[in-house]
Amino acid sequence: MANSSHDLAQRLGQQAEAVCRRYLSAGRRQGSYWLVGDARNTPGRSMFVRLKESVRGPAGKWRDAQSGEHGDLLDVIRESCGLVKFKDVADEARSFLSLPHPEPEPDRTESRQPGAPSGSPEAARRLFAMSQPIERTLVEAYLRNRGIAALHGIGSLRFHPGCYYRPDDHSPTETWPAMIAAVTDLSGHLTGAHRTWLDPDGFNETTFGKAPIDTPRRAMGDLLGHAVRFGVAGEVMAAGEGIETMLSLRCVLPSMPMVAALSAAHLAAILFPDTLRRLYIARDDDPAGDSAMATLIDRAQVAGIEAIVISPRFGDFNEDLHLLGIDALRSASRVQIAAQDAARFMELAA
Incomplete structure (x- = not known):
């Protein structure tokens, strides 16, 4: 029985x-x-x-x-x-x-252990664990097609060959390859994940390699105050909204620690490391970017952190990289950062 x-x-x-x-x-x-x-x-x-x-x-x-x-x-x-x-x-x-x-x-x-709720930090951790390194995958091709060649130290990004996407609660689930980004807190603990669904047919000028769906980017988990991180922040750090934006800036500042907050609202709320003394704010050229910049400057001043704004010539730094090229992006960035930081963080890209 x-x-x-x-x-x-x-x-x-x-x-x-x-x-x-x-x-x-x-x-x-x-x-x-x-x-x-x-x-x-x-x-x-x-x-x-x-x-x-x-x-x-x-x-x-x-x-x-x-x-x-x-x-x-x-x-x-x-x-x-x-x-x-x-x-x-x-x-x-x-x-x-x-x-x-x-x-x-x-x-x-x-007595039973419940499964991880949809969109929870635990679900984000499982999704990231199910993904694979980006080397020789569609993620690497996607980033290179956007002009991003500096792909060192990006363990926070992974590739999922069949990440599920549902347009809404009433639509069938679709499967698309995706770039999975780990959202972590200051201690490196994964609290969320960001998905960028990609077009398996590759890059085109309309979608720039993203999947032809209504919302090719979505985040899950606990995001407030946290970010996608490239490098470990010390006294200096750069912060901006998008992953591609910060990776583009990283092409000319390859050793500067950077974070991508994923949106203007989350950028305004990022938590500062205790060691931080100078914060570079990689501004997106739109009203939301201006608002996040103003909030960050105020918060940095209260915390005793020097805040320096770096502005793109077009909408964001990936657009600058794509349209102007790496040499023009390097020159424009060099005059916007402190001289000691140009010597320290640009030497690998000179």
Whole structure:
């Protein structure tokens, strides 16, 4: 008699495909997996259920690649049927398995570890862990096509060959390659992730290599105060909004620590390292950029940090790099930073 949750999950795993056809009817089989949008039976391909035991694990285990959630087929029954108490989940499972119903067991909802909620820091950590280094991938080609050749020390960026994208809650999930960026706090602890979905067909002047979708950039996790980091900040650091913007500036200041806050609002709220004495603000030339710049200057002054603004000739530094070239960007940047920093941080790019 199947009295334990482990026993029930194991029995369900032996009939994994039949369970999926009953409770995840919006999905379909592909090879040794059942693909569906999520454990609530939403159409899509974000979640995959293992149908056969393999070296990767037992049948019936599943993972949602977008949210990072994972579990077994009891979780599928709970979510797809909208059940709360484990007694009801177990009764439904036993009915499916044609097993007798024993005495009730303790409520499983209090003892099971929940999956990581969609968009949570834990989901961001799992997404980053599932990704791979960018060398010889579409991410490296994307950055080089945008004029960014300084690709040293960028372990905060990774490549995911099939990152799931859902335009909205009512649309099917799509799969696109993506650049995954780690958002970290001052201690280097990963708190979030940023996704830039890429066009597998490569670079063009319309999308600049981003996927032809409505929102090719999205962030997840805990972002406020944190950033994507390139190098470890000491007394000097540069901060700006976009990843491509800061990597472009890094082409001419290759040894200066830099952070990308991902938006003007988050740039205005970045946390300062205790060691910071001079902050370069890489301004985007728009009203939001001006507002973030003003806020950062005020915050830096209160903290006793010297703030120096570096401005692009066009909209941002990647646009400058793409349109003017690296020599013009180097010359324009050199006259905007302190002489000692030009000698210290530009020597590798001279």
